[in-house]
Amino acid sequence: MGRQPCCDKVGLKKGPWTAEEDKKLISFLLTNGQCCWRAVPKLAGLLRCGKSCRLRWTNYLRPDLKRGLLSDYEEKMVIDLHAQLGNRWSKIASHLPGRTDNEIKNHWNTHIKKKLKKMGIDPVTHKPLSNNQQIQEQSNQTPPHNVDFDPNHDELPKTQDQNNPKEEEKPDTIPESKEREEKMVMMMPPPLIDDTIIMDDEIIIINDINGFCTDEVPIIEPHEILVPSSDPSPSSSSSSSSSSSSFSSSNNFLEDLQLPDFEWCCNNDHNDIIINNNDNNVASWNDDDFINCLNSLINDDNDDHDRDHDNGESSKQQELVFDDNAPSSPLSQYSNMVMDYSESSWPYGFF
DNA sequence: AACGATATCAACCGCAGGCCA
DNA sequence: GTGGCCTGCGGTTGATATCGT
Numbered sequence: 001m002g003r004q005p006c007c008d009k010v011g012l013k014k015g016p017w018t019a020e021e022d023k024k025l026i027s028f029l030l031t032n033g034q035c036c037w038r039a040v041p042k043l044a045g046l047l048r049c050g051k052s053c054r055l056r057w058t059n060y061l062r063p064d065l066k067r068g069l070l071s072d073y074e075e076k077m078v079i080d081l082h083a084q085l086g087n088r089w090s091k092i093a094s095h096l097p098g099r100t101d102n103e104i105k106n107h108w109n110t111h112i113k114k115k116l117k118k119m120g121i122d123p124v125t126h127k128p129l130s131n132n133q134q135i136q137e138q139s140n141q142t143p144p145h146n147v148d149f150d151p152n153h154d155e156l157p158k159t160q161d162q163n164n165p166k167e168e169e170k171p172d173t174i175p176e177s178k179e180r181e182e183k184m185v186m187m188m189p190p191p192l193i194d195d196t197i198i199m200d201d202e203i204i205i206i207n208d209i210n211g212f213c214t215d216e217v218p219i220i221e222p223h224e225i226l227v228p229s230s231d232p233s234p235s236s237s238s239s240s241s242s243s244s245s246s247f248s249s250s251n252n253f254l255e256d257l258q259l260p261d262f263e264w265c266c267n268n269d270h271n272d273i274i275i276n277n278n279d280n281n282v283a284s285w286n287d288d289d290f291i292n293c294l295n296s297l298i299n300d301d302n303d304d305h306d307r308d309h310d311n312g313e314s315s316k317q318q319e320l321v322f323d324d325n326a327p328s329s330p331l332s333q334y335s336n337m338v339m340d341y342s343e344s345s346w347p348y349g350f351f
Numbered sequence: 352a353a354c355g356a357t358a359t360c361a362a363c364c365g366c367a368g369g370c371c372a
Numbered sequence: 373g374t375g376g377c378c379t380g381c382g383g384t385t386g387a388t389a390t391c392g393t
Contacts, residue, residue, distance in 0.1 A: 015386095015387085036377095037378075038377085038378070038379095051378095051379085054379075054380085087383085088381085090380070090381060090382085101381070
């Protein structure tokens, strides 16, 4: 059947988003919530197609995104889930809160695939490569310049990531013995089929590496655990294990909101965004702050380091927990948002 | 310092599928 | 049942960063 293009391409901008565009999109979505994506660019005053806006939002601007490299645990989860689900990145991403399908797909293609190949595991089938395959792989693919791979050793090659001093700063750096153990786990075949149940395309790992069922226990690292709100409603309890993509499945997200007790208003005179909660704690975000935050996004790495430097509390996370009783706000779809500065979450330092 | 090779990841593209009239 | 609209998904591309020579 004939299809209209997703948008009128004439005069629409493509390529990297500017801080100004980000700002427009964020302030529109935060004040109006997600509506018809096709209408978003027009309403937000952007020369982009709706698809591009959606992509930018879901992959980059969403406040509940975790940023930075995948942790070892997340990587293992991706490998396990990929063994069961294949290239269904969105399904895999739904098991990793704060991660997007695009991010996982990229990480798979750039890191995990190589790692598995080096370990003699076929990244497609997750089975050991035959000798011929391995030989072919080696001849096709000369070792990257940043890989120090000694074929006489069973161990993983040192990748750039492992050598990169930036990576050494990561809080989840694991000691050597642990690392060995983790490598062993990674080299193990994917979970036996006995340990998994596939229901309606959802995979339930009964006996995960850690002995948890991933559908029963949210795959959330300790630092992501949120303090429960004072009056948990049934809807809010379900959201605790919801995936990063869960909100987007709602057709009427205003109804799904577990609402923070915030009042939203945009002061157009001063381009300020003002958040007011019941305790009369008012946070105002003016244009300059916004731009500064956007600038920090652009200079993400530097900013992270600076931030760590500034407060000396890189490992200390700052969390935001909304009140479930609160009235409607577009933001409440991020009621599980974790502002984890050590992981460089939402770059906008908003709340 | 300059250049080329390689790695990374944000963004694009096209298709599939759900929903609705 | 059909056609149109919309969103989501997965593969791919291209700009930029990083590294080696």
